Amino acid sequence: MAKLNFPSDFVWGTATASYQIEGAYQEDGRGLSIWDTFSHTPGKVVNNDNGDVACDSYHRYEEDVALLKKLGVKAYRFSIAWPRIFPQGTGEVNEKGLDYYRRVVDALLAAGIEPAVTLYHWDLPQALQDKGGWANRDSIDAFVKYAEVIFKEFNGKIKQWITFNETWCVSFLSNYIGAHAPGNKDLQLAVTVAHNCMVAHGEAVKKFRALGIEGQIGTTHNLYWYEPLTTKPEDVEAARRSRAYYNEWFMEPTLKGTYPQFMVDWYRSKGAEVPIQDGDMETISQPIDFIGVNFYSGGYTRYKKDEGLFDSEDVQVGFDKTFMDWNVYPDGLYKVLSWVKDEYGDIPIYITENGACYEDELAEGNRVHDALRADYYKKHFIQLHRLIESGVQLKGYFAWSLLDNFEWAEGYKKRFGIVYTNYETLERHPKDSYYFIQKVIADDGLEV
């Protein structure tokens, strides 16, 4: 056995998001979000599940903080629900909404845990969606006003700020594929939403700098690692498009201030143009202090004429699968973050999400023997160490997720937590993977 040691300042954390854990969807003045609308629309979410109650973290956040403290994490990534702060998206601040996050932040700090806050994790106020949502550039200003309230309120308490979670999901998953709220299926709309969200990110960074807010600010993109099945040029190009769909389309504007031209041309061939206005690309590529990367999977792609948006198809090559049918591809984590370093230089990186969904069962003594999930984490932790050793500026890692929670269109059947949530009683029960991670954190490393 060998011990893989991590730097003593490596930030271990876990992650959640407001709509997935809070519940209390009508409490203390909270306004409706697009996910309330979407989940209350029959047929949109498996089993017609919704986030009305979720994990009830709105009332049980102290239990969550106690679990975090026992786990030994240095940081906790969670998101703030815009509709709790501005129930109508803009206008008057809802003080009771702010009060909840004051309680959460103070409880974390009292436990010696750094809050890492995502400003936008998909729960757009419905009132803004009624005016076009992210397709309407007015939402950019509304987002900056919301961000400014949070920046000022928590300046000095929150020191790690993430503007957006996964602009690919906000744009393409939600407005081209249509699987997430608001459920549109229009390529031009998706391209426009992606652009406006990235402008909103940049404007929020400008506001953060202008206000002199303490700490570091960045944004999170979900990256996948696709490779061509063969070296045939058509397969290589198909994989290049599949990767860029998730990766370059967002990373290049954010970190270089340009869109990848081959993808601009490809989308143009499909009838979609990027609605760039003067100054947008400079705004989008405002210097940031870190890039957040959510990594779950990847795979192999080959050319298939007229297949999907990119004349490409994923190929099954025998990867183990999670309960989401995602490939278990730890090497993909090493490859994609090595690519980030090669393409974008030594920008500090936090893995803001990584984790796995498996079928969990509550066993005797309220234990959950989730060996597959513990093994998933072990395999990916080995890649973290490999990346650090290779010189990648990997500063921290947030496991997705602390709790089983509302898994968007998949509802509650899909469990990602290292803590089991009993949705009948709302009790929390640490799984074996929780104890595995607890030991890695305590030992500053793992035995392999």
Ligand SMILES: OC[C@@H]1[C@@H](O)[C@H](O)[C@@H](O)c2nc(CNc3ccccc3)cn21
């Ligand atoms: O699906 C697991 C998590 C989800 O619960 C988080 O809220 C979200 O940030 C998140 N992003 C991914 C990767 N992208 C993705 C792909 C298809 C559906 C949903 C998310 C996985 N996850």
